[in-house]
Amino acid sequence: MINAATISDLARYALLREVSLSPKPGLVDRYNNGAHTDMDYALFLLSIDAISPFFKLFYEQGSVTANLSPPLALQALRKTGIACEQAMFKATGGVNTHKGAVFALGLLCGAAGRLTAKHHTVNVATLCAEVSAICHNLTEKDLGQAKRNNTLTAGEKIYLTYGLSGARGEAEGGFATVCRYALPAYTGALTQGMPADHAELISLLTLMSYNEDTNVISRAGLSGLKFVQQQAQKILFALKEEGDFDLRHQTEALNAAFTSQGISPGGSADLLSVMLFLYYIQVAFSKGEGASAERESVC
Numbered sequence: 273m274i275n276a277a278t279i280s281d282l283a284r285y286a287l288l289r290e291v292s293l294s295p296k297p298g299l300v301d302r303y304n305n306g307a308h309t310d311m312d313y314a315l316f317l318l319s320i321d322a323i324s325p326f327f328k329l330f331y332e333q334g335s336v337t338a339n340l341s342p343p344l345a346l347q348a349l350r351k352t353g354i355a356c357e358q359a360m361f362k363a364t365g366g367v368n369t370h371k372g373a374v375f376a377l378g379l380l381c382g383a384a385g386r387l388t389a390k391h392h393t394v395n396v397a398t399l400c401a402e403v404s405a406i407c408h409n410l411t412e413k414d415l416g417q418a419k420r421n422n423t424l425t426a427g428e429k430i431y432l433t434y435g436l437s438g439a440r441g442e443a444e445g446g447f448a449t450v451c452r453y454a455l456p457a458y459t460g461a462l463t464q465g466m467p468a469d470h471a472e473l474i475s476l477l478t479l480m481s482y483n484e485d486t487n488v489i490s491r492a493g494l495s496g497l498k499f500v501q502q503q504a505q506k507i508l509f510a511l512k513e514e515g516d517f518d519l520r521h522q523t524e525a526l527n528a529a530f531t532s533q534g535i536s537p538g539g540s541a542d543l544l545s546v547m548l549f550l551y552y553i554q555v556a557f558s559k560g561e562g563a564s565a566e567r568e569s570v571c
């Protein structure tokens with residue numbers, strides 16, 4: 273049975289796996305801080321401890337608002353989300369470690385509570401469909417409203433400039449980039465007998481090759497986004513073509529390139545956490561009980 277405790281545990285584990293995956297290009301990991309000067313692995317662990325208690329609250333919020341319309345359910349979830357963001361900023365001294373991850377995982381935990389309260393099956397497809405329904409028209413509402421605000425976030429500026437919808441668009445689209453590309457890349461790598469961290473890196477590179485990451489754009493413009501997508505595609509292609517391809521070495525070289533240009537694919541890192549969470553749900557659900565997902569040691 274999927275419940276608040278299981279959901280919260282799986283969301284926290286997904287965040288731990290994401291930040292612990294090392295090396296990663298441009299991102300904080302156990303070895304270095306990538307393109308970030310204001311955060312490190314220890315700060316991410318502090319942030320995870322601060323936000324994890326909220327995943328149960330997102331689930332419960334989704335449960336108690338199950339009979340409300342999607343816009344009213346979203347309104348309730350966002351109140352919990354803002355409180356969660358404040359806890360994150362308090363723990364990190366104002367550094368944005370998990371803003372995108374709070375948004376995405378908060379919605380997924382809320383959707384799980386909503387589906388369970390309505391006695392609907394909880395699996396990857398129903399969760400993503402429920403998030404899409406909860407976030408219907410969110411991009412236009414949020415970012416349409418942005419035109420009237422004077423303090424715009426990075427994502428709002430990018431939407432108004434390029435029409436790219438970032439984290440909001442991903443949620444409204446039911447995490448299509450994760451379900452269509454990143455999850456199959458991950459399970460395919462596991463099926464080929466690759467270790468979990470190798471499969472996670474392949475999934476992250478797959479995300480980077482497709483994702484219109486507003487983090488990257490806000491740091492390095494559209495040319496930076498094109499560079500990230502091309503470099504990720506290049507590594508994935510070489511991995512397929514060359515049997516003894518040294519993925520770790522190539523990732524370390526890409527990390528050096530991203531770091532020197534201040535590029536951080538933070539949006540893709542958030543979607544890696546989403547992918548892992550959905551995979552753990554898939555494993556837990558296929559076992560019937562709320563069994564904890566098969567766990568590799570985090571690091």
Ligand SMILES: CC(C)(COP(=O)(O)OP(=O)(O)OC[C@H]1O[C@@H](n2cnc3c(N)ncnc32)[C@H](O)[C@@H]1O)[C@@H](O)C(=O)NCCC(=O)NCCS
Nearest residue numbers: 350353354372375425426427428438439484485486538539
């Ligand atoms: C929509 C969110 C992410 C804010 O977006 P905002 O425009 O402020 O920032 P921006 O779009 O630049 O990115 C925010 C985060 O999303 C991630 N992100 C960027 N691009 C993408 C993408 N294509 N896919 C997934 N995540 C992405 C980044 O890692 C970044 O940290 C959310 O934090 C939000 O709505 N905040 C307002 C307060 C709130 O409602 N919070 C609770 C939500 S449950």
Ligand SMILES: Nc1ncnc2c1ncn2[C@@H]1O[C@H](COP(=O)(O)OP(=O)(O)OP(=O)(O)O)[C@@H](O)[C@H]1O
Nearest residue numbers: 291299300368369370371372373487538539541542
């Ligand atoms: N391992 C990770 N390393 C760095 N960022 C990550 C990681 N995992 C997820 N992210 C996402 O990337 C975001 C951090 O990227 P970034 O620092 O560019 O955002 P920002 O704080 O909005 O920008 P800036 O630091 O330029 O003000 C986090 O909020 C988080 O959503």
